[in-house]
Amino acid sequence: MHTAELISYFKIKTVIGTLPTQVTSIHDDSREVEPGSMFICTKGYTVDGHDFYQEAIQKGASVIVSEKYLEVDQDRTALVIVNDTVKATAHISNLFYQSPSNKLDVIGVTGTNGKTTVTTLIHSLLKTSGKQAALLGTNGLQINDAIYKTSNTTCNMLTNQKLLAEAVDNKIDHMVMEVSSHGLAQGRLWGINFDVVVFTNLSQDHLDYHHSMEQYGYVKGLLFAQLGQDLINDKYIVLNQDDQWFSVYNKWSPFEVISYGIKEEANFKAEAIEYLQDKTKFVLKSPQGTFPVETSLLGEFNIYNILAAMAALFAQGLNVEQMVKDLKTISSIKGRMERLNIDTPVTLYLDYAHTPDAIEKAIHSVLPFKTNKLIFLAGTAGERDRDKRALMAEKASIADYVVLTVQDPRHEDPNQIVKEMEKGMKHEHYACVADRNEAIRHAVQVSEPGDIIIFAGNGHEDYQIIANKKIPHSEFETIKTQCFKKYPINNIVQ
Template sequence: MNTENLLECLHVKQIVGPLPLHIQSIQQDSRKVEDGSMFVCIKGYTVDGHHFIKDAIDRGATIIVAEEKPDMDLPNTTLVIVPNTTKALAHLANRFYSYPSIDMDIIGVTGTNGKTSVSTLINKLLENSGRKTALAGTNGITINGGVKHTDNTTCDVLGNQKLLKEAEDLGVEDVVMEVSSHGLAQGRVWGIDFNIAIFTNLTQDHLDYHQSMEQYGYIKGLLFAQLGNDATKRKYAILNKDDAWSKIYENMSPAEVLTYGISEEADFQAKQIQYFEDKTLFTLQSPEGNYPVETRLLGEFNVYNVLAALSTLFVKGIQVSAAVNLLKSINPIEGRMEKVKHNAPLKVFIDYAHTPDAIRSSITSVSTFKRNRLIYVAGTGGDRDKEKRPLMAKEASTADIVILTINDLRNEDATSILEDMEQGMQHENYGMIAERKEAIEHAVEISEPGDILIIAGKGKEHYQITGNTKHPHSDETVVTECLNRKYNK
C-alpha cells in the first residue's frame, strides 16, 4: 500500500528519515515482520513492543511506528512518532484493509457469561436462513463454515481487520463477534463499525485485570457507546432487561434499544418455561405476537441466550415465526452444557462454567431431571481473578459431591489455588485434586448408575497451560475413556 496514503489517517508528531513508497504489511509482533513491513510498537499489558525494534529491523521492517525515539540507530528504516501507538494501529489496520466492516453487518456480543453460546447461536440461525456469515470468538474463527483457531476470545486489532477483509472478499453479509472486556480495554475492536451490540449479563470475573465491578461494567459499556451516531445505518443495542447494567448501557448508547428477559417485562420475554432432560419449552412474547418455542438447549441460561438470538434476527428483518422454526434444528453449543455421548448408565455434561454465576446456572439446568447424585468437577485458573475462587466453590457446593481442580495452572502454585477455592465450600463432601485428568478420573470412578456428572471450567478447549506452555488436553476425551473403562468392561 502507498505509505503516504496510509499515514494520512494518523496524527503524526514527527517523521525521521525518508518514507518508502510502499509497505507490504503491518505487524505488531516483531517475529512476523518481513521485508517491507511496518512495525508498530505497542505497549501491552506485559510486553512493550518498543523493546523489539532492533528485532523488527533485522527482519526487514522499513517503517517503525513508535511513541518515542529509541536510543539506537535505525539503519535504512524510517521512524514515525505518534502520541498513542495503540490507537494508531487501529487506524492503520482499518485503512490498510480498506475499512472492511462498512459494507457488512457486524454483530458484537459482550457480557460475562453466554458470549460464545449467543454468538454461535446467532451465526447458525443466520446461516440456516440462507445468509453468508462469519463467526469469531472463543472457539475460533468460522467463515462460511471453514474453521481455524485463535488464542483469544477477541483477536488483536490487526487480526480483526484481516478477518473482516477476508470475510468481505468471500461475500460474507454478517459477521458475529464475541467481544471480551480485555478486547474492549485494549482497543482490539477500535475502528470496527458495529451495527448490533448485544449484552448478556455482568457477574464477577476478570477483577485481577479490571480491579472493580464498576470498572469492569464500564469497559463492557464501551461496545454500546461505540455504536456511535452514524445516521446512514440503523443500529441496535440488544440488552438483557433482567440485568441492572442494561439501564446504564441504554444511557451510554445512541442506538435503538431492544430488550429481552424472563423476570422483567421486555420486548422479547419468555413465559411458562418448562425444563426437560432433552429440551426446553416456553412461550415467547414478542413484538410480532406470542409463539410456542421448543429448543434442544437446556436450562434457564439458555433461555436467555435464545431470547438474545431471536431479538437479533428480528432486528435483522427475519420474522419471529421463521426464527422460531429455525431454532428447532439447532443442536446444543459445543462445550456449553454439552451432553457427552456414551453408553454408561449416567448423564455426563461438559461445560465452560468458570464464574460463580455460570456454575450456579449449570447446576440449576439439571435440577429438574436430577434423580440421584450430582457430581461436580469445578476448575479455576492460575494467575487469574483470585477473589472469585471461593465464590465458585460456594456455588458448586449445591452439588452432592464436589471435586475442586485446576483448569490452567500457568505460573501459580497449585496448592494455593485449591486452598482459595476450598474457603468457599459449604459442606464436607468434596475433594481437591490439582491434576485435572486425575480429577476427572476420580469423578468417574466414584460415580454410580443414575448420577449426573458435570465437568466444568474448560468446555471444548483442547489444551491446558502450565507455565507459558500449552499441552494437549480434552475433558471430553478424558471422561469418555474413563467411562469406557468403568462401564464397558
C-alpha cells in the first residue's frame, strides 16, 4: 500500500522527513514492528504508544504516526503528526486492508449476557444453511475448522481489520462478531461496516469502567447509532422488546428494527413454553408463520438467545421454518449452562454466569428439576466491578448451598474479594473458598446423590489470571477429578 495514499484522508497533518513509497505492515504495538512498517502511537487505557516509538524505530519502522513532535532520524524514518492517532488508526487500517467489511455480511451482537451464545447460534445456523461463516469473539476467531486465539472479546482496530481481511481471503461471506462495551467505548469497531446489529440485554456489569448503568447503556447504544444515515444500503437492528433499553435504542437509528421477546408483543415471540430437564419447547410466532420449536438449550435466557439469533438471520434472508429444523441439530453451547457428561449421581452444569442477573437466570433454569439440594459455585474477578460482588452472592442465595470463590484474581487479594461477596449472602448455608480448585473440590464433597451443582464464572476458559500471568486451569478436568474422588464407583467420561 502506498504510504501517501494511507495518509491522504487527513486534512490536518505535518510530515517530517521523506515518506517511503510503501509500508509493509501497520502496528500499534512496538513489539510487533518489523522492517518497513508503520507504527501508530495510540493512547490506550493504561499505555501510551508515544512512549515506545524509539523501540519501533529500532525494529525498523519507516513511518511513525503521532499526535506530537518526536525526535527521529529523518533520513531513516518519517514522522507524520495528526490530531488523533486513534481515529487515524481506523482510517489507515481500513485502507491498508482494503475495506474488508464491505466484502462481507457482518453481524454484530452486543449486550451484558448472551453474546457468545447468540453469535455461536448465528454462526452454526449460517453454516448449516450452507453459508461460509466466520465467528469472532470470546473464543477467538473461527474460520472453517481453524481457531485462532485473541486477547479480548472485541479486538483492537488493527486486529479487527486484519482478521476481517483474513476472512475475505478465505472466501468467507458472513462474519459474526461479539461486540463488547469496552470495544465500543474505545472505538475498536470504527471502520467496520455492520449489516445487522443485535442487542441481547443490559444488566449490571463493568461499572468499574463505565461508572453508571446509564453510561453503560449509552455506550452499548453506540453500535446502533454508528450504523449511520446512509439509507442506500440495507441494514437492520434486532432488539429485545422485553428490555427497558428497547425504547431508547429504537430511536437511535433510521434503520428497521426487528423485535423479539417473551413477555411483550414482538416480531419474534415465544409462547407456550415448556421447560424440560434435557430440552426446551415453545411455540414461535414469526413474520413467516407460527412454528413449534424444540431445542437442547435450557432455560428462559436461552429462549431469548434463540429468538435473537433467528431474528438476525431472518434479516439476512434465511427461512424461519428451516432455521427451526436446523436448531434441533445444535447441542448446548460450550461453557454456557452446559450439562457435563460425567457419570455421577449428581447433575453438573458449567456456566459463564458472572453477573447478578446471569446467576439468577442460571439458577431458575434448573429449579423445576430440583429433587434434592442445589449447590451453586459463584466466582468473580479481581480488579473488576466491586459493586456487583455482594449482589452476585445475593442472587446465588436462591440455591440451597453456595460456594463463594474467585476467578482471575489478578493483583487483588482473593480472600478480600470473597469477603466482599459474602456481604450479600441471605442464608448461612455457604462456604468462602478463595482458591478456585479448592472451591470446586468443596462443592463436589458436600454434594449427595440427586443434587445439582452449577459451577459458574469461568465457563469454557482454560486459564486463571493471577497477577499478570495466565495460569492454565481446566474447569472440566478439575470437576472430573473431584467427582472421581467423591464417587469412585462411577465411570467418568467426557
